[in-house]
Each structure stands twice: as C-alpha cells, then as structure tokens.
Amino acid sequence: MIKKGMRRQIVLHYILVVFLALLLVEVIFLLAIRTYYYESIYSTITTHISTAEGYFHKYQLSGENVPLQEVLDSFTLSNTELQVLTLDGNMITSSTGFQPDRSITTSDVPEAAGGGIGRWVGRQPGTNESVMAVSKVLQIHGKDTFVLRYLTSVAGINADLLNLSLLSVGIGGAVLAIVVIFSFGLANSIVKPLNNITAVSAQMAKGRFNTRIKGNYKYEIGDLASTLNYMAQEIVRSNQIKDDFISSISHELRTPLTSIKGWSETLISGGYDPEETKLGMGIISKESDRLIGLVEEILDFAKLQQNEMKLSMGTVNVKELLQETILNVWAKAEKRRIHLRLESEESIFVKGDANRLKQVFLNLVDNAVKFSHEDSIIGLSAKRFSETEAIMTVRDAGIGISEEHLSRVRDRFFQVDALNGGTGLGLAISQQLVELHNGRLEMNSELGKGTEVIVILPLVDVPPVITPTED
Numbered sequence: 001m002i003k004k005g006m007r008r009q010i011v012l013h014y015i016l017v018v019f020l021a022l023l024l025v026e027v028i029f030l031l032a033i034r035t036y037y038y039e040s041i042y043s044t045i046t047t048h049i050s051t052a053e054g055y056f057h058k059y060q061l062s063g064e065n066v067p068l069q070e071v072l073d074s075f076t077l078s079n080t081e082l083q084v085l086t087l088d089g090n091m092i093t094s095s096t097g098f099q100p101d102r103s104i105t106t107s108d109v110p111e112a113a114g115g116g117i118g119r120w121v122g123r124q125p126g127t128n129e130s131v132m133a134v135s136k137v138l139q140i141h142g143k144d145t146f147v148l149r150y151l152t153s154v155a156g157i158n159a160d161l162l163n164l165s166l167l168s169v170g171i172g173g174a175v176l177a178i179v180v181i182f183s184f185g186l187a188n189s190i191v192k193p194l195n196n197i198t199a200v201s202a203q204m205a206k207g208r209f210n211t212r213i214k215g216n217y218k219y220e221i222g223d224l225a226s227t228l229n230y231m232a233q234e235i236v237r238s239n240q241i242k243d244d245f246i247s248s249i250s251h252e253l254r255t256p257l258t259s260i261k262g263w264s265e266t267l268i269s270g271g272y273d274p275e276e277t278k279l280g281m282g283i284i285s286k287e288s289d290r291l292i293g294l295v296e297e298i299l300d301f302a303k304l305q306q307n308e309m310k311l312s313m314g315t316v317n318v319k320e321l322l323q324e325t326i327l328n329v330w331a332k333a334e335k336r337r338i339h340l341r342l343e344s345e346e347s348i349f350v351k352g353d354a355n356r357l358k359q360v361f362l363n364l365v366d367n368a369v370k371f372s373h374e375d376s377i378i379g380l381s382a383k384r385f386s387e388t389e390a391i392m393t394v395r396d397a398g399i400g401i402s403e404e405h406l407s408r409v410r411d412r413f414f415q416v417d418a419l420n421g422g423t424g425l426g427l428a429i430s431q432q433l434v435e436l437h438n439g440r441l442e443m444n445s446e447l448g449k450g451t452e453v454i455v456i457l458p459l460v461d462v463p464p465v466i467t468p469t470e471d
C-alpha cells in the first residue's frame with residue numbers, strides 16, 4: 001500500500017486516466033467489430049434478396065400461380081433458414097421444414113410489411129440462440145404476396161466477440177501493469193526532487209541561508225529550485241547590506257556626535273576667547289545639521305518603504321528648480337573648483353512636489369560634486385523629450401562607476417566605497433521619489449570617464465502667461 005502523499009496521487013491519477021482511455025478505446029473497438037460483422041451479414045442477405053428477386057421476376061411466368069417450392073429454390077441462401085410468411089406473420093413454409101405453431105411477432109416482419117427491409121437481432125424463442133432475422137416482402141405480378149424472412153445464427157460471431165473482448169481485457173490489464181510501473185518511476189522523478197527541495201527549504205527556514213538546492217532539475221521544479229536558491233542568495237546579500245548599513249550609519253552618527261560632545265565639554269570648561277567659542281559653536285551647529293540630514297534621510301526612506309510619503313503636488317518650473325539646486329550646492333562645488341553649468345529650455349513645466357523634486361536633484365548634483373575631479377565641470381540640462389515628457393540630465397566627468405556596480409548602485413544601502421560616507425540611501429530614495437511622480441531615473445556611467453543621470457518626468461500644460469495691465 002502506498003502511503004498518502006503526492007506519489008500516491010500521481011500513481012492513482014495516472015492509472016485512472018490510462019484505465020479510462022483503455023476502456024473507451026476497447027468499447028469503441030468492440031462495438032465497431034460487432035457492427036462490422038452484423039452489417040456484413042445483413043449486407044450479404046439483402047444483396048442475395050435483390051439478386052434472387054431480379055432473377056425471380058425475370059423468369060416468372062405471367063398469369064400462373066407460383067409454387068412455394070419454386071420460391072424456396074429461388075431465394076434460399078446457404079447457412080440461413082428461409083421462412084415464407086403471410087403478410088401478417090404466419091409461417092407458410094421454411095427451408096428447414098420446421099413450422100412453428102404461432103405467428104412470428106418480431107419487429108422485422110411489420111417493418112417488411114410496411115415496405116422496407118426489416119431487421120431484428122435477438123434470441124430465438126425455444127432454443128434461446130442469438131439470431132439475426134432479415135425480412136422483405138415478395139411481390140408476385142405486382143402484388144404483395146409473401147414475406148421472405150431469412151434467419152441466421154450469430155452465436156458464432158458473439159462467441160468470437162467474447163473471445164476478442166477477453167483478449168482486449170487481458171491486453172488492457174497488461175498495459176495497466178506496465179503503466180503502474182512507469183507511473184511509479186514518473187512519480188519518483190517528481191516527488192524526489194520535491195522532497196529534496198522541501199528538506200533544503202526547511203534548512204533555510206531555520207536561518208541556514210548558505211544552504212543551496214543541488215541538482216540539475218528541469219522545467220517547473222528547476223524554476224522552483226532556482227527561485228529558492230535566488231531567494232536565499234538575496235537574503236544573504238540583504239543581511240550583508242543591513243550589517244554594512246548598521247556599521248556605516250553607526251560611524252556616520254558617531255563622528256558628528258564625537259565632535260559635538262568634544263566641543264561641548266571644551267566650551268563648558270570655559271576660559272576661551274570669543275573667536276574660539278564661535279568656532280566651537282559653528283562646528284557644533286554644522287555637525288548637528290549633518291545629524292539632522294542623516295535622520296531625515298532615514299525617515300524619508302522609511303516613509304517610502306511604508307508607502308506613507310505624502311506629496312504636495314503642483315506645477316513646477318524645471319529651469320527654476322535646477323537654478324535653486326545649483327545655488328544650494330554652489331559653495332560646496334566652489335571649494336573644489338568645480339563649475340556647475342545649466343542649459344535649459346524655457347517654459348518646461350512638470351507636475352510634482354517642488355521640495356521633493358529639489359531633493360532628488362540636490363542628491364544627484366551632490367553626488368556628482370562628491371565624485372568629480374577638481375577643476376572639472378558638472379553639466380545640468382533640461383529639455384522636452386517628447387510631447388508628453390521632459391528629460392533632465394546631470395552629467396559629470398568624475399571617477400565613474402564600474403559596470404558591475406552600476407546595476408546595484410540604486411539598491412538601498414549599497415555603497416560603491418563605504419569610506420566616502422553616507423547611508424547608501426540617497427539614490428534609492430531619489431529613484432522612488434521620481435517613480436512617485438510617474439517618472440523614471442536612468443544611469444549611464446563608464447569607469448574613469450564620468451556618470452550621467454537622466455530623470456524623465458511627465459510634462460504638464462504651460463500655465464497661461466499673465467500680462468500686467470497698464471493703469
């Protein structure tokens with residue numbers, strides 16, 4: 001007995017399907033064979049009747065009574081009994097000489113009396129033998145005179161059909177036995193990989209994400225194994241990114257806190273002139289702003305992850321937005337002698353949250369400044385990309401990003417070089433903000449040659465220009 005499970009289900013379903021198919025084929029086959037044999041008998045008798053009837057009418061003498069023996073001699077057929085009946089089914093004579101003491105009431109006689117060729121298959125009263133009867137009216141001098149009824153046994157055919165049925169059942173049983181053997185092999189080919197995948201999945205569920213499903217599985221099972229392996233790989237990678245993030249953010253938080261704590265204790269101890277006090281307070285303020293920026297970045301990311309980011313939508317002038325962005329990072333760029341250049345078409349308007357879009361471009365330009373060489377140029381441009389979209393580009397000639405890192409640089413917490421500081425969330429947040437504006441963010445970069453970040457946003461209709469009235 002097979003224990004409950006997928007193996008038993010597969011075997012039982014496979015056997016059931018094959019059994020029903022075999023049953024259907026055998027039934028159709030046997031019915032076709034039976035019909036063929038019965039139709040052959042019927043066709044032989046009806047052909048003989050037509051041929052004999054033709055000769056009978058050709059040589060029949062007009063105006064003379066036809067002897068019954070002549071009828072029997074003309075229409076008799078070997079291996080059949082010819083019965084000559086009255087139109088109401090009473091037997092007059094037969095080729096065997098046997099004459100029943102009652103009328104023939106089978107359905108073939110009234111069918112023949114009605115003008116057709118009657119056929120009846122059943123068991124002969126008295127002998128209980130399976131027979132076929134074929135009847136037709138014989139006309140003499142244009143008048144319906146007798147019913148010719150041919151009676152032949154079909155017991156031999158039925159016996160052959162029975163033997164054929166038993167042979168078919170035997171063949172079907174042999175086929176089912178082979179199917180059972182193959183179905184076990186088929187079930188094992190499915191269940192064994194699933195058992196292996198289940199065992200490895202259980203290991204993964206216990207936190208052993210370095211475990212992998214081994215084996216060259218195909219089709220859906222192969223896809224399942226690949227998906228689980230990929231999931232485990234991603235979990236390992238996410239855990240590593242999380243650990244790196246915790247380490248990085250701890251460092252990012254500790255550095256300004258150390259400065260703040262150090263200068264606070266120094267100032268509390270007293271004895272410093274106003275210039276030194278002003279310097280210390282300035283550092284404390286700057287490091288406090290840095291901490292606030294880090295915390296705000298983390299809060300923004302949390303809101304985006306929880307779909308709780310609220311946008312204050314309006315019409316945004318792209319050129320003015322980029323000009324404000326340049327003004328915000330101008331001082332930082334000047335320290336490294338990096339020039340910011342803007343090329344923008346007039347009257348490009350997009351629908352969005354001006355503050356959040358400014359956050360996006362501040363992040364992109366700040367990254368460009370961070371990774372550009374001194375005395376280089378960062379170009380910002382804005383133009384219409386199509387009738388419905390505007391394209392904004394931030395292009396630098398800095399250190400660039402390798403192809404390996406380019407595909408991951410927008411992943412959350414990912415940093416090409418952790419020594420440069422930051423949370424690794426800036427690009428991830430920027431991309432999600434652009435997508436919240438129904439736009440898209442694309443990146444092209446070549447190591448050692450620079451990076452180009454493209455932001456595409458939907459255009460809105462240009463607001464009407466208000467002409468000042470002359471008083």
